[in-house]
Amino acid sequence: MPFHLPPVSRREFLRRSLVAGAGLLTIPALRAADLKADPNRWALFSDTHVAADASMIRFDVNMADHLRAVVDGVRALSSSPAGVLVNGDCAFNHGLAEDYATFTGLLKPLSEAGLPLHMTLGNHDDREVFWGAIKDARPAAPPLASKQVSIVEAGHANWFMLDSLDVTNKTPGVLGDEQRTWLSKALDARADKPALVMVHHDPVFIEGKKTGLLDTAELMEILQPRRHVKALIFGHTHTWRLTEQDGLLLVNLPAIGYPFNKAEVTGWVDCNLRPDGMSLEVHAHDTAHPAHGKVSRLNWRAA
Numbered sequence: 007m008p009f010h011l012p013p014v015s016r017r018e019f020l021r022r023s024l025v026a027g028a029g030l031l032t033i034p035a036l037r038a039a040d041l042k043a044d045p046n047r048w049a050l051f052s053d054t055h056v057a058a059d060a061s062m063i064r065f066d067v068n069m070a071d072h073l074r075a076v077v078d079g080v081r082a083l084s085s086s087p088a089g090v091l092v093n094g095d096c097a098f099n100h101g102l103a104e105d106y107a108t109f110t111g112l113l114k115p116l117s118e119a120g121l122p123l124h125m126t127l128g129n130h131d132d133r134e135v136f137w138g139a140i141k142d143a144r145p146a147a148p149p150l151a152s153k154q155v156s157i158v159e160a161g162h163a164n165w166f167m168l169d170s171l172d173v174t175n176k177t178p179g180v181l182g183d184e185q186r187t188w189l190s191k192a193l194d195a196r197a198d199k200p201a202l203v204m205v206h207h208d209p210v211f212i213e214g215k216k217t218g219l220l221d222t223a224e225l226m227e228i229l230q231p232r233r234h235v236k237a238l239i240f241g242h243t244h245t246w247r248l249t250e251q252d253g254l255l256l257v258n259l260p261a262i263g264y265p266f267n268k269a270e271v272t273g274w275v276d277c278n279l280r281p282d283g284m285s286l287e288v289h290a291h292d293t294a295h296p297a298h299g300k301v302s303r304l305n306w307r308a309a
């Protein structure tokens with residue numbers, strides 16, 4: 007779901023009308039031509055944990071300062087990304103309306119620069135409160151009435167953004183039957199392009215572990231046989247890590263807010279899509295961190 011912050015420029019108004027008119031949650035080709043954004047470059051954000059009070063510190067980190075720094079970093083890029091994907095835990099802890107007011111205020115320079123923002127929700131968000139905070143940007147007919155899901159078209163791939171928020175401020179997450187059924191159909195309807203699935207909670211492959219996505223096995227039954235699904239991208243652990251399972255890339259995005267472990271990198275990930283894969287580059291807050299500036303060139307699994 008493209009999410010724009012006021013004031014709405016004429017261009018944005020026209021674009022929103024186009025989206026509504028087409029009945030699709032996609033970015034019209036008009037935008038790329040209009041703003042010369044790169045349709046294959048995407049800024050990946052996760053776990054911003056912004057509190058109402060912008061001076062709030064957690065684990066020695068001011069989360070608002072961290073988000074401000076990445077917003078500045080994206081704005082300073084030589085070529086504009088097609089959009090920004092924020093993978094949940096937008097809010098500090100409880101998903102308060104005041105948290106979202108600060109959060110959206112910090113993102114406003116990106117919105118004003120014409121960048122669409124697309125969100126998923128994490129366990130520190132509150133769905134109803136979030137929807138209240140972005141009410142002007144919610145589509146009239148969202149793909150699923152009960153969840154924050156969207157499909158975002160990129161040049162070489164489609165992003166499928168899921169909602170694993172179960173209970174606010176409780177650690178585990180779940181997709182549920184209705185969302186998984188929707189995902190299966192949505193993936194089958196778009197099998198002509200690589201599919202990249204984004205969800206806040208990490209997939210859990212250890213039996214009995216209850217901190218990540220509780221219906222991981224059911225999700226994998228959907229993703230693994232559909233060979234056009236190339237990557238599962240998640241956050242939640244505040245850890246930057248690349249692994250794979252049967253060729254499906256598993257990308258754990260770093261937190262923008264704070265790390266649980268001080269040695270972990272924080273920052274955002276610059277994603278550049280190719281027809282046969284993608285490159286990911288971490289832009290760390292600490293430019294002396296070994297992960298900073300490292301480009302991982304990844305290839306899609308065979309169809």
Ligand SMILES: [Zn+2]
Pocket residue numbers: 053055095128130242243244261
């Ligand atoms: Zn988090």
